[in-house]
Amino acid sequence: MEEYEMFGYYLDLALRSLKRNRVLTALMVLALALGIGATITTLTVLRLLSGDPLPQKSAQLFYPQVDPYPAGKPFSRSGQMPWLMSYVDAMNLLHAGKAQRQTALARSRVKVMPKTQEGKPFYADSVMTTADFFPMFDAPFQYGAGWSAADDDSRAQVAVIAGFLNDKLFGGANSVGRMIRIEDHDFRVIGVLKPWAPQPRFYGLHLGGRDYGNGEGVFMPLLGARADGIGPSMMMSYGPGASMEHLETSPSIWLGVWLELPDASAVSAYRLFLADYAQQQVALGRFQKSRTALSGLMQWLRNEHVVPDDARLQTGMAFGFLLICVVNTVGLLLAKCLRRSREIGVRRALGASRSAIFGQFMAEAAIVGVAGGALGLVFAELGLWGIRHQPAQYASLAHLNLPMFLFTFVVALAASLVAGLLPAWRACAVAPAPQLKAN
Numbered sequence: 001m002e003e004y005e006m007f008g009y010y011l012d013l014a015l016r017s018l019k020r021n022r023v024l025t026a027l028m029v030l031a032l033a034l035g036i037g038a039t040i041t042t043l044t045v046l047r048l049l050s051g052d053p054l055p056q057k058s059a060q061l062f063y064p065q066v067d068p069y070p071a072g073k074p075f076s077r078s079g080q081m082p083w084l085m086s087y088v089d090a091m092n093l094l095h096a097g098k099a100q101r102q103t104a105l106a107r108s109r110v111k112v113m114p115k116t117q118e119g120k121p122f123y124a125d126s127v128m129t130t131a132d133f134f135p136m137f138d139a140p141f142q143y144g145a146g147w148s149a150a151d152d153d154s155r156a157q158v159a160v161i162a163g164f165l166n167d168k169l170f171g172g173a174n175s176v177g178r179m180i181r182i183e184d185h186d187f188r189v190i191g192v193l194k195p196w197a198p199q200p201r202f203y204g205l206h207l208g209g210r211d212y213g214n215g216e217g218v219f220m221p222l223l224g225a226r227a228d229g230i231g232p233s234m235m236m237s238y239g240p241g242a243s244m245e246h247l248e249t250s251p252s253i254w255l256g257v258w259l260e261l262p263d264a265s266a267v268s269a270y271r272l273f274l275a276d277y278a279q280q281q282v283a284l285g286r287f288q289k290s291r292t293a294l295s296g297l298m299q300w301l302r303n304e305h306v307v308p309d310d311a312r313l314q315t316g317m318a319f320g321f322l323l324i325c326v327v328n329t330v331g332l333l334l335a336k337c338l339r340r341s342r343e344i345g346v347r348r349a350l351g352a353s354r355s356a357i358f359g360q361f362m363a364e365a366a367i368v369g370v371a372g373g374a375l376g377l378v379f380a381e382l383g384l385w386g387i388r389h390q391p392a393q394y395a396s397l398a399h400l401n402l403p404m405f406l407f408t409f410v411v412a413l414a415a416s417l418v419a420g421l422l423p424a425w426r427a428c429a430v431a432p433a434p435q436l437k438a439n
Helices: 002-021 022-050 087-096 151-153 163-170 220-227 264-284 297-301 309-339 340-350 354-389 402-428 432-438
Strands: 060-064 100-111 124-131 141-144 158-161 179-182 187-192 216-221 256-260 292-296
Touching: 002 124, 002 340, 022 309, 022 354, 022 402, 060 264, 060 297, 087 100, 087 256, 087 264, 100 220, 124 220, 141 163, 141 264, 151 220, 158 163, 158 179, 216 220, 264 292, 309 402, 309 432, 354 402
Parallel strands: 124 216, 158 187
Antiparallel strands: 060 256, 060 292, 100 124, 100 179, 100 256, 141 187, 158 216, 179 187
16 A cells, blocks of 8 residues: 555656656657657558468468479579469369368459449459368358369359458348359359458469458359459460460469468478479479479568568668657656756655655656657557558558557557666766755
8 A cells, every 4th residue: 555655656746847847848758759659650560561361370371382484594583483383283283182271273353243234344353263262261251152172173153252242242131142244254152251351362472463451352263264264363474375365275374372281291291292293394394493392371471572671671760760769858857857956855865765766757757658658649640641541552451450559558658667767867866965065
């Protein structure tokens, strides 16, 4: 009980002192708030870009790569592995069945025609993929389910649509069994997803389309979509005769392949299988290089520089700016301490202990920190508002969530307490006798 009373006493003294020097107090709060605002703004963006898009499953998801490029034609990304795969290689890996689940996919942008008289056609982002896509990536269903491997083989004209597209086309009702027209072909809806949009859209990196936002609206069986002439958004050729019309046989890469491998032994086994596969293709004359790679989801994101270097640089600069603000706050608190040397000396002569003086000054620093954190939140929201008006894909997602809201006050309080240590120590070192003589 006595400790609480002393703490309340220190707060009362701190508030009185801060009120007596309002201009100095305002400068300290403003300096700290500017640093906090810049830091939280850049940290929020960095956290958005570098977060795990599928935390419950990321450790089991892997992206294989092979190199079909001729020896005399190095890949354009400074010798790095191609990020896409040809149709032949993707199907060979899927049919080998060496992973617990595997899927091949490509992105496309398709024209959707509502089945109503007044409906107007519009374009939607789509994914052409295989049956394992939905269970592998834990895509939740509101109505229905995904298609089967038999549907893949039979080139079934079925589709899974996102919840926001179901709201637009069918008013949110259960649309399973109803028809939608995609690129002048009728597809039967067999499933409707709940809101599901991993950020970033890791499975479609470098496949065209957007990596952030609401996600794709339509998911179709790969072979069924190709049978209707729907092409991918991204295709790269590596030999003569490549064309969009003959993607299944032409020397071109346009598919991404994902695997689900449950443990380390399965990963090791698949690495060996992938190396053997590349060597077999070299022996058959299809490949001239046996290079392969198998990257986990988070490693794949790092390899592909999903977090831009300038985002890391801006965050580092923001922390540097916060350090400058903390140093300025230290200077202001020291100046305040020196102006109060006589007051401190009188208090010490009347029996105040060094710990009491230290506690009072640290309480002042804490109050400045809380006030700086509150104002820093305003600056952070202004910064994020500015980012949301930028043309970047992730701009609309730049919002301050609850963890970052709480973290703002943690950073502000920690920064202010660090800033208050030197002035508080200096105040404790004031000797009462010289101050009394001066008075």
